[in-house]
Amino acid sequence: MAIRRVPEINASSMADIAFLLLIFFLVTTQMKTEVGIQRVLPPIPDPKAKIPEVKERNLLKIDITRNDKVLVNGSATGTEGLRDRIRFFVANNSNDSALPEKKFQDIYPLGKVAVSRGIVFLKSHPEASYETYIRVQNEITAAFQLLRDQLSKEKFGVPLASLSDPQKKEAIRQAIPAMVSESEPEPMK
Amino acid sequence: MSIFIKTRHRQGSFISTSSLPDIIFILLFFFMVSTRLRDTQILVNVVPPAASESQKLEKKSNVSYIYVGQPLNTTKHGEAYRIQLNDRYAETGEIGSFIGAEKAFRLPEEQKNLVVSLVADKRVKMNTIQEIIYALRQSEAFRVNYATRKE
Incomplete structure (x- = not known):
């Protein structure tokens, strides 16, 4: 029997087909990474x-007016100073009686921490325009992020994003809860 | 020594390209897995507001999109800001059924974590946003992402 050679494909x-x-x-397809502020x-x-009922001292009222002006507790402020204003309010480092109360809580593995009861009311x-709203939301996010990083550095020596242990991350989040409240929209006509 | 001399004088050796299709296929599969097909035609013009603290959106398969902006074809659809759900313009009243449909084909444990990404133009008025947010709360889609662009 003659050996038949298999024809090579x-x-x-x-x-070329694979390239096409x-x-x-x-x-x-799109590979665009989408970013945003999550709530x-x-x-x-x-x-x-x-x-x-919420005590007056625990509230920081932020208003956005129809002309896109930002008011903090009734007085006009730019969005630049807002971040520090929220930080100062929530942290209440001087234990001022006009600033939020603190509740001592035992959070593992942080130990006893003073949890601020301050609420940002937006x-x-x-x-108002959506752009201003997002700018304010951005400042609020930044303020809480800075406070969390500060606590994380104090307790673990690294910023929050560098923590690998999910339990530690959760503890930091519990110690500085992002208390943001928004007004209910007016009833629609 | 003789071995080296032999190889030096060998001729007609060329690079084998038989593994090229395999390499290309691996690239192809990589792109198929890591990207998402453009599933909806965007009908509105959206310039998202800028924000510096924005976070990346995780798990894209569990994200539904609501677009708000001026219609691309303003002569046909007018200049008023419109909401887009799937492939068409919609009203705020339709968001409830849209969320219901989005939840229907997801696993029960995924339904709770459904993220609604609100891709809205920066010039949109807050009352439109507030109506959408209220509708989302009514239909129990609590996780939202306000789409922004990096500063």
């Missing part, structure tokens, strides 16, 4: 439930 065009497919995927919304309050006018 020419595979040189395979690379590759280019097709490069064109039709967890509160559930809609029960109309029958009583609104919990109210925006329906006519």
Whole structure:
């Protein structure tokens, strides 16, 4: 019996086909990393439930007016100073009686920490622009981020983002809770 | 010594390209896995507001998008800011059913963690945003991402 030679398949065009497919995927897909400010919304309050009373000293009121002006406790401020204002308010390092109360809590592995009860209350006018709103939200996020980093450096020697232990991260988050409250929108007509 | 002399005089050796298709296929699979198909045609013009503290959006498969902006074709659809859900313009009243549909094809444990990314133009008025946020709270989609661009 004669040995039949198997004809070799020419595979040189395979690379071209694969290249075409590759280019097709490069064109039709997007690799854009999306970024944003993330928030967890509160559930809609029960109309029958009583609104919990909040002491005046624990509240920092931020208003965005219809002309995109930012008011803190009724007085106009630029968004630049807002970050430090929130930090100063929440931290209350001097234990001022006009600034938020502190509650001592035992959080593992931090030990006993003073948790501020300060709440940032944000109210925006329906006519205000989204850009101003995001700028204020950005400042609030930055303020809490700075406070958390500060505590993390104090306790563990590294900023929050460099902590690898999820338990430590969670502890820092509990010690400085991001207490942001937003006004309920006016009833729609 | 003789070995070296032999190799030096060998001729006709060329690079084998038989592994090239495999390399390209690996690249192809990498792109197929790491990217997402452009699934919706964006009908509104969106310039997101800038923010320095923005975080990356994790787990893209569990993200639903709501776009708000001026229609691309202003002569046909007017200049008023519109909401886009999936491939068409919608009203705030339709957000509830949109979230319901988005949750329906996800696993129960994923449904709780559904993130709604609000891709809104910076010139949009707050009342539109507030209406959307209220509708999201009503339909129990509590996790939101306000899409921004890096400063």
